[in-house]
Amino acid sequence: xxxxxxxxxxxxxxxxxxxxxxxxxxxxxxxxxxxxxxxxxxxxxxxxxxxxxxxxxxxxxxxxxxxxxxxxxxxxxxxxxxxxxxxxxxxxxxxxxxxxxxxxxxxxxxxxxxxxxxxxxxxxxxxxxxxxxxxxxxxxxxxxxxxxxxxxxxxxxxxxxxxxxxxxxxxxxxxxxxxxxxxxxxxxxxxxxxxxxxxxxxxxxxxxxxxxxxxxxxxxxxxxxxxxxxxxxxxxxxxxxxxxxxxxxxxxxxxxxxxxxx
Amino acid sequence: xxxxxxxxxxxxxxxxxxxxxxxxxxxxxxxxxxxxxxxxxxxxxxxxxxxxxxxxxxxxxxxxxxxxxxxxxxxxxxxxxxxxxxxxxxxxxxxxxxxxxxxxxxxxxxxxxxxxxxxxxxxxxxxxxxxxxxxxxxxxxxxxxxxxxxxxxxxxxxxxxxxxxxxxxxxxxxxxxxxxxxxxxxxxxxxxxxxxxxxxxxxxxxxxxxxxxxxxxxxxxxxxxxxxxxxxxxxxxxxxxxxxxxxxxxxxxxxxxxxxxxxxxxx
Numbered sequence: 001x002x003x004x005x006x007x008x009x010x011x012x013x014x015x016x017x018x019x020x021x022x023x024x025x026x027x028x029x030x031x032x033x034x035x036x037x038x039x040x041x042x043x044x045x046x047x048x049x050x051x052x053x054x055x056x057x058x059x060x061x062x063x064x065x066x067x068x069x070x071x072x073x074x075x076x077x078x079x080x081x082x083x084x085x086x087x088x089x090x091x092x093x094x095x096x097x098x099x100x101x102x103x104x105x106x107x108x109x110x111x112x113x114x115x116x117x118x119x120x121x122x123x124x125x126x127x128x129x130x131x132x133x134x135x136x137x138x139x140x141x142x143x144x145x146x147x148x149x150x151x152x153x154x155x156x157x158x159x160x161x162x163x164x165x166x167x168x169x170x171x172x173x174x175x176x177x178x179x180x181x182x183x184x185x186x187x188x189x190x191x192x193x194x195x196x197x198x199x200x201x202x203x204x205x206x207x208x209x210x211x212x213x214x215x216x217x218x219x220x221x222x223x224x225x226x227x228x229x230x231x232x233x234x235x236x237x238x239x240x241x242x243x244x245x246x247x248x249x250x251x252x253x254x255x256x257x258x259x260x261x262x
Numbered sequence: 263x264x265x266x267x268x269x270x271x272x273x274x275x276x277x278x279x280x281x282x283x284x285x286x287x288x289x290x291x292x293x294x295x296x297x298x299x300x301x302x303x304x305x306x307x308x309x310x311x312x313x314x315x316x317x318x319x320x321x322x323x324x325x326x327x328x329x330x331x332x333x334x335x336x337x338x339x340x341x342x343x344x345x346x347x348x349x350x351x352x353x354x355x356x357x358x359x360x361x362x363x364x365x366x367x368x369x370x371x372x373x374x375x376x377x378x379x380x381x382x383x384x385x386x387x388x389x390x391x392x393x394x395x396x397x398x399x400x401x402x403x404x405x406x407x408x409x410x411x412x413x414x415x416x417x418x419x420x421x422x423x424x425x426x427x428x429x430x431x432x433x434x435x436x437x438x439x440x441x442x443x444x445x446x447x448x449x450x451x452x453x454x455x456x457x458x459x460x461x462x463x464x465x466x467x468x469x470x471x472x473x474x475x476x477x478x479x480x481x482x483x484x485x486x487x488x489x490x491x492x493x494x495x496x497x498x499x500x501x502x503x504x505x506x507x508x509x510x511x512x513x514x515x516x517x518x519x520x521x522x523x524x525x526x527x528x529x
Contacts, residue, residue: 025437032440032447039451046457050315051306186291189298197305202297 007104012115019117026118033077033122037070037129040192055194060137061224062194067130068153069192069216074126075157076164077119083111084164088171088181094259107250111161145223152219155239159215160191162246169246172253191215211238265362266370273374288382292331293389299327316460322487323458325402328386329410329483330455332379336414337421337453337478338446339375343439344368344425346432354524365517369422376418380411383486402486409495410486416502417478421449423509424474430513433520453479474505 019026044066048059057065087110090096099106134146167184190206195213198206206213218235222228303323306315313319318326345368348354357364384407428445431438450456452475459467459480470476481498484490490498 022436024435025440028435028437028440028444032444035444035447039447039456042451043456046461046463047306049463050461051310053309054302055305056309183290183294186294189295193298193302197301199301202301 004104004108008112011113015115016117029118030121033074033119034125037122037125040066040070041129055196057194057224060133061139061220063133064137064224065194065216065220066192067126067133068156068220071123071126071130072153072156072160072191072216073188074119074123075153076160078116078123079157080111080161080164081119082114082116084161084168084181086114087168091171091253091257092175096257097259100254106254107247111165139224141223148227149219149223152222152235153216155235156215156219159211159239159242162242163211165246166242166249169249169253172256187212191217193217195221207234208238211242214238269367269370270374270377273371274378277375277378288335292328295331296324296327296389300324316458318458318460325386325390325487326458326483328390329383329486330479332382332386333414333479333483334450334455335379335382336376336418337449338425339372339379339418343429343442344372345429346438346442349432349524365426365513368426369419372422372425373415373418376415376422380414380418383407383411383414403488406486406488410482413482413485413495413499413502416499416506417482420474420502420505420509421478423506423513424449426513427509427516430516430520433516433523449475449478452476454483455479474502477502477505 041063044054044059044062047054048062052058054062090099090110096106096110099109102109164181164184167180170180187210190210190212193213195203195207195217198213203213214235218231222231222235300320300323303318304320307313307320348357354364357367360367424445425442428438428441431441435441452470452473453459454476459470459476462470467476477498481490481495481502485495485498
């Protein structure tokens, strides 16, 4: 464990020094995420000019939900996103060999090697907006509610990571340069909507097979509407299944990896 | 003209080379965006207990998002990096031997993608009727579809100029990917791709009037839906032409200055 922690600290050091080399890009990326945040907040502000409730939530509750998915997005951008971008190229070009022969878990190395320093600044902004939304929230909540909420946000980030991996890993078989990652990015919009707007087969799809609705909406629902054992059980079962499925596909993918480039 | 035709044909061949990839992504993205937007508005209509909001019923709202999802592809169908990648790779030099200017070549390839996606506008009627309203007569006439497609292509030309302007920044900046993403966010949001502009507050619309954004998406979509009279369409097209001229002049200026910065080595 200590070895992995030391290794991760080295990843951090390299990532920050690399980011500082390209200062203009560093600034642009921060600005880009700020615009993304503003557009997302403005989207719901405009909608609430015409309706007092969306999916049973008022504007203050919706802002907690928006802050939640912005925070989860920022966590993923900071810790996983750059690594996820490169993974299909490594698999496709046969560069995975260099990672498989190292004396650490290849999944750990490939998922966490690149820490995005620019996104870390945005993560701080997202945390700030999250705190602002909580302060402005007129309802009451205890420290335990808040702790559970944070745990569910971390879980949401892991669901996001697992789904993203499951969209990338088909590269082992398809040998394309992207897998289904473009589709994954398009599906990001599902995470940005309250789960209660989805009905019928669409709801089943987004809460089980493609569980984007579980990433931010379920944690927000548990925080805003109160603890619900069934919702928690659903969240736990899907998260666990997804994690196991991702590990299974990763192992199968490695068995299929020929190391030849295409 | 012959050279242009050759480039368009060549680009079409490239697009069709990845048919299955394209259809999975195109249909997947279009349907997904539509279903999510429709679910949101259905919830709003139901919670309000109304069948109409700001002149939109659920069926016209569905149609709006269906056209928009194809429309955003017409505007920004070509990938981010269509110029900057060449600058960073140092492959820019090869255009010196091309029988037409670099900017002309890139604009034509960009608009080929727009043309390709605009052909899919007719597909939306099929989707609209098959998936949502099989019993309803179409709200769109052939004349409006043709006119709207023309306005979309004009809007794509304006957006291509804006994108070229940002891409050329690569002659100075080490990475412009984030600038292009910013441009997309702003153009799509203020163009009415996320929410129809009819829902924006009056003060915001007053400011937006002086920007190119409402003419990029809102104008062509409303033209296809038959919600614009011919005078409004002509006015909008005129404003788009003004913006094309404005951004074209800026592109030429930046190009003239930026060429001196190009080393050919790549980074």
